[in-house]
Amino acid sequence: MTEFYTYLDVLNRLRDGETVRSAPREVLRAQPLPSRLALSLLPQAAMEPVKAWLRQTFGPRFLEDELAIALEATSSASPRLLPVEFERVEEDWKTGQRLRLRPTLMSGSVVVYNMPYEVAETDDLGDCPPVLTFHSFKGGMGRTTLALALAAAVHKVHRRVLFIDADFEAPGISSLLKHSMPKPRIAFADLLAIAATSSEIEANDAIETVAGRLADQEIDGLIVLPCTRDLGLPSVSPETLTLSGKRSPFFVGSLVARLGKRIGADLVIVDLRAGLSELVASLFLDPRLQHVLVTTLNGQAIDGTIMLLDRMREMASKWRAASSTQFDASLPTVIINQSPPGLTEAGFGQESALAAMAVFEEEIRLFLEQLRSSDQLTDAPENPFQEASITTSIVDADPTVTILPRDLRETQRSLIRTNLPDQMYSIFGSLVPLSAPSVLGQDRVLTDANQRRERLAEYARKGIFAESQPQADIYPTDSLVNLAERHQSAPPTVTVIGEKGSGKSYTFMSLALSKTWGTFTQKLGVGSLKQPRSSEALVLPVTPPQDLDRDAREAERKVTAETARALTGGMPLNDQLIADAVQRQLQRPDAGSAVVWRQFWLDMIAWRAGFTPGTPEAFGRFTEALLPGHAVVGIFDGIETLFSRLRSSEQEQAAVEALLRLVPDWLSQLPTKNVGCVIFIREDLARYAMVNNFKQFADRYSAFALRWNWAEASALALWIAQQSGSLPSTIAPESLASLDEEQRSQELVELWGWKMGPNTSREARSLEWTMSSLSDFNRSIKARDLVRFLAESASRSTPSDIYHDQRLLSPRAMRDAIGPCSRDRVFETGEENVDLKRIFRKIEGLVGSQRELPWSYERAHELIGSEDVRVLEDNGVLFRYEDEFFVPELYRSGLNLFYSGGARRKVVTLMRQAAGRGR
Incomplete structure (x- = not known):
């Protein structure tokens, strides 16, 4: 049986994403009508690319000989045909065929392919408070409740919110306001009506009029602009403000933002109508504003949410292509309301609810990633939404807010007793500072401030070079915490990579002065009262940085001597003899062998521990001689001073490769697990040494790399x-x-x-x-x-x-x-x-x-x-x-x-x- 197919199906096929992307440059627009399909083409358009595109789009339904699309079949006749008619535009089409970009959520009957858009001049809202619109594809998603929760959170930090109810068909906060304020003095509909009749393009008179009356409509820090004064339908809708060519189609966004600025609001929240209503398009599709999409795990809501995201993608893409003034086209923050606990009460199993949420989160995440990587959006340096995140967040609504009081003030108090405001603030708090941005009291005396500056300058100057600061303290970066957390059951056997200035020598000295691995990990906040065996491992500086100053060098030597006495009772090989041993090893005929160098470095650990310094094959006997319960972590640094020709010398490359790769591998396989190592190396030196497989090597130790974000x-x-x-x-x-x-x-x-x-x-x-x-x-x-x-x-x-x-x-x-x-x-x-x-x-x-x-x-x-x-x-x-x-x-x-x-x-x-x- 032939699939039912009408001219509306032709329209849907023509505006499919793949169809739009594959349209040849000859095609400018298409309009399927009940009687024909009209295609507008360039004046000198070649027909073959157009026909090929139609064949690709409609397959066997495109009848090339008849130049028609086969529609639905009747019971007694062949399929009806929709003729394809080609209309070539005039030669000066570029000047007369530009389309004015308008915010609309409706698809329309015309599909535009290769015709340019133009954007009317719009206001830069950089000096206005952030405008945050709340929208959802379906009603009943909890959109208004979440918007009020955010307003309550902002009030907690002593900031003012302008809350605009733009849902004319199902007003939420306006109904709540009626009980606290039966006769509001001004409404959103009034703002639109005054602006529509204003002789000023910017409608500043409308803003002044509304601002003067809003002073009487503040409830506990929430300045409310209801949809209408009597909950009736407005005489002027948002889209009617932009029908005139004198104003930007995005004028409503400018209007509410400038109103927020005029009354001193720190944040403007706009509660929009659910669905695809054109009442919301002028605000929801404004790329200068920040937007929130609220949804649940309902299948229809999921599909609708993704469709709304796609409409925003389309608008952002057209805006960027048409506008010389770029704004931050922020994608909506997607909030998943009504999480699994509520679903299980409704009869869904906990596992199935979690699975449904996981599927939806992944679907949304992939869509957002696609948008982020599509290069359709741009950032404006002064835009207040620059810090806002593109995120998918799950909100657990407290059961007590499922049925709210009928009064706005009581609603705010009910919300503030739950954790919902805190959840919302964790998502959007970056739009509003936590508190007044000045925490220094005026009573602090100037001399005290000068003394504190002197202390800071002195401490920081000593810390510029670890070589001049025998400092045991250390800041717990993620990489160091990873190093500590992953090596609690046995001493570490790792290489730590970092660029010059990333803190390698500082970390080396902090580790050395900790004396034991357990003390070092405790500094990083890792470890427990019941310490694992690795925590008792002594730290042994094997190759310290060569340019330590007198105090730092003395501190390192003291630690090395104490560790050697505790392990073997001997004296460690001194720093100069280390350098001499390296140079002698470089002169040997087998200096290009990484295996030979591995044994050299292992022996060096034994020599620095005071075990038969300078004798070959010392390491094996050293591990056997260690008393039960004794362990050591050898730490290496200063490689650049030991190997000055690493970039070009194969012997030096073999030496460093053996240290970085072979030594940790060998120590990790010791049955006794009583010797470990931490090797600090500059990234460029590691690249010179690991000529063939540096990436694989770096990936192996990436969790410990000293890189700062x-x-x-x-x-x-x-x-x-x-x-x-x-x-x-x-x-x-x-x-x-x-x-x-x-x-x-x-x-x-x-x-x-x-x-x-x-x-x-x-x-x-x-x-x-x-x-x-x-x-x-x-x-x-x-x-x-x-x-x-x-x-x-x-x-x-x-x-x-x-x-x-x-x-x-x-x-x-x-x-x-x-x-x-x-x-x-x-x-x-x-x-x-x-x-x-x-x-x-x-x-x-x-x-x-x-x-x-x-x-x-x-x-x-x-x-x-x-x-x-x-x-x-x-x-x-x-x-x-x-x-x-x-x-x-x-x-x-x-x-x-x-x-x-x-x-x-x-x-x-x-x-x-x-x-x-x-x-």
Whole structure:
């Protein structure tokens, strides 16, 4: 039996995603009608690509000889035909055929393929409070309850919310308001009506009128704008405001955002109508706003939610293609309401409910990942939604909120007694600061602040180089915690990879001064009262860094001697004899054998433990001689000073490869498990040694690699300030790593303020500015650079600086500190990477206007060379944005580069743009 097929099925097929993507450039639009299919083509369109596309789209239903689509069959006749008619547009079609981009959730009867869209000029809402719309495909999803819960959470942190009920057909909060406020003075419908009749394009008179009356509609910090004053249907709907060509189709979003700004709201929440109503399209599809989609595990709700996400994807794609002004086209946050416990009460089994949730979460996750990687969206540096997450969150609604009171005030009180507001704040709290962004009291005396700055500068300066600071304390990064957690039953046998300045030597010294593996793990917060055997393993420095200063070297030697006495009663091979032994081994005929070098390194552990120093084949006898219950962890560092020709010498490569790969493997197979090792190595040196299989090697130890992300670097800054005694220990630094950026910024206000200027200014937030200034364009940040920055900023902050009395580090001192940090970073990077050192010398040789940034594409390749440009890009030292190249602040000053006219570039903006290139 022939499948039923009408012209509406033709329409659905033509607007299918694959059909749209495969449409040839000759086809501009298609409109199936009951009597024909009209295709608009380019003036000189070739017919064969169009016919091939129709064959691909409709298969055997496309009758090429008749130029028709076969529709449904009747009981007594052949299938009816829908003729295909081709209409060629005029030669000047580009000027007359542009389509005005409009927010709509309806598909319409016309499918557009290759015709351009245009976007009317829209307001930049960067200085307005965030606007958060709540929407759902179906009613009864708990959308209004969750919106009210978020409003209650924001009120708890003393912030004001403008709550707009835009659900004209099934008003929620408006009904609740009627009991507390039977006759509201103003409503959303009034705002729309006044704006529709306003002679001003911006309708500022409407905003002023509504704002004046809203002062009487605040309940416990919630400023309510009901849908209408009498719960009736409005005379003016949102879409009617944009029918005129004088206003942007996205004018309603601007209207509510500017109203929020006018009344001093910190957040605007808009409760939208469920479904595909055009009443919600003008707000829900506005790419400048932030959106929430609420759903349950109902199958229809799942399908509808994904359809709404796809409509937003389409709008964001068209916006980007048509607009010269890019905004942050934020995807909705998807909230799954009514989680499994509620489902089980409704008759579903717990396992089946969890399985249903897992399937839906995965479906949503894959869809969001597709959007994130589709390069359809863009970030705006000043947009308030820049920090908002694309996330799928599960909300467990308290049973007590399933039936809410009829009064708005009582509803708020009911919600605040549950954990629902906290759940909502954990998702959206980044839009609103936790508390006033100034925590320093005015009663703190200036001399005390100066003393604290001095302590911070002194402590940080000593910590710049571990070689000059015999410091046992250490910050518990994820990689170090992994190292401790995964080696509790037996001593570790690992290699720890890190770039220069990542904290290798600092970790080496902290481990050495801990004296036992258990003490080290306890510093990292790992371990229990019942310690495993590995915790008693003594730490033995085998090859310490060669450039330790007198105090640090004396501390390391003391630990080595104590460990040797405890293990063997002997004296360890001294540092100079270690270097001599390495050089003698390099001169041997079998110096290219990794197996020979493995035995050498194992013997070195025995020699440093005081067991027959200098005698060959010592290691086997050493392990047998260890008393029962005794164990040792040999730690290695300073490889670069022992092997100066590693890049080119096969013998040195064999030596280091044996240490990194063969020694840990050998020790891990010891039946007695009484000897372990931790080998610290610079990443570039490991690459030179592991010529053929570095990636496999690095992946094996990736969990322990010393790489810092921005969250950990923020926590390190707080940790250093607390360790120096400059800030009180009111919060554990490691807890910062689990906070979002907004909350981390709040916790670091006392250190460097909320912003790089007044709290109300448009200056960058201090935290993001610091991380951006100290990172390369791969967002790689090194601990040493951060420590150096703290030392420089603290020593440069003076009483004459603005905001000196509001924070430890003043904005002026922080900006001035970047110069010396940049110069040291250029030098240290060159010492680590010979290719970059060569390129840096080339850049430092530029003169006059050659040093002026940004470089054009042609200029960069002319000055540096195409291959070297690629090397700089790979290493995060150069970033191309559109047709210009930029250098991060971390390297710019040190390379003696500048911006024209002495302009101060927005380092945060550049870093965001660089971060967005991988999406």
